[in-house]
Amino acid sequence: MAARYGLVLAGFAASFVGLASPARAVWLSDKGAVATLTGPFVMGDDAAFKAFLEKPRPQPIRVLYLSSGGGKVAPAFAIARMVRKAGIATVVDADAAACSSACTFVFVAGVTRHYVNGDHVAEGMSARNGLGFHPVHRDGGRVEGHTFSEKGSDRARAFYAEMGTPRAAELMDKASFNTFYRPNGQTALALRIATSLSAP
Template identity: 55%
Template sequence: MRWRVLAFVAASLVAGAGPSRAMSISESGDQVVLVGAIVPGDGEAFARFLAGPHARAPRVVYLDSGGGKVLEGVAIGRAIRRAGLVTAVDAHAARCDSACTLIFAGGVRRHYVHGEDVYEGMSGRSGLGFHTAHRPGNRVEANTLNERGTDTMRRFYAEMGQPGAATLVDKAAFNSLYRPSGSTALDLGIATSLQAP
């Protein structure tokens, strides 16, 4: 397979953490892979990517991200839905945390590959990870909670037909992620399949 890789943003700064890996995109055939932090400008960059030339029309977007900016996640999720794309996360090899779950929600079909192997709760490091929104800063202190960002997330899940995702946001402690099992993701309509697309 031949992969074409494009950087979304050269670098981003996370408060107190120095440069972090910005989101990048690669494509091979009809598969697209988004990897890295979701930073300001990624929504516009993804829209430009979709409008650009492709050897084959994109069909599936694989995700591997620790999250980032809520509004950028919403923008990418909406672009994915408008384009009629499928989203996928492989719970054996990738994570889709925080704002990444907004991108996942945009898929017209959503594949939580190997989701049946995810132990539900606040353990594990891969698969889908839900939590409340935070302002920049350390997530050890409750004063970084961002209610407006969390409300935006809840509204977007509902807009995408997955209001049950908000229940997982509420299950997470302020400084942790809640990871649903494959069966929970299916029951809540967050995922449409546990198989590869």
């Protein structure tokens, strides 16, 4: 199943991933019961996502494809909780997309979590695509190690646990200050971050 990228939500600011460009935000599109979210998370995106889910359509959204470098933690948490409450499956196709940083909060919220082509990921900090984890940084980017936020990282650990994927924090802690740690499919399955390496 594939739906790819369409409809803008709001403006951008980065904290969990440290990207920059206040003019960008997540985009949403849908085709039948399949939706796609791409782009960085900004404040206000949770309200737009709620409106997107509540938009009249012949059938509710059941599958959400993700491609995002991350962004603000608060809207990502809120969107993730909506995904879980709505019973939506999440998908990252590691051959075509990256779901990094705050995006991983939304991925782990899926009632089923599909890491398609995760077996193609070279595990570690050199891969470009797939799931990407790192410690939380304060606003201002990932330039130096002292930008780490212990409080923020503790919130991330608690959120992974809330979603039933506490071992995701192990991958977060493996990344150095300016990298993402990307698991391969077998690691994601073993840590119960993913439930499948196939499309839903």
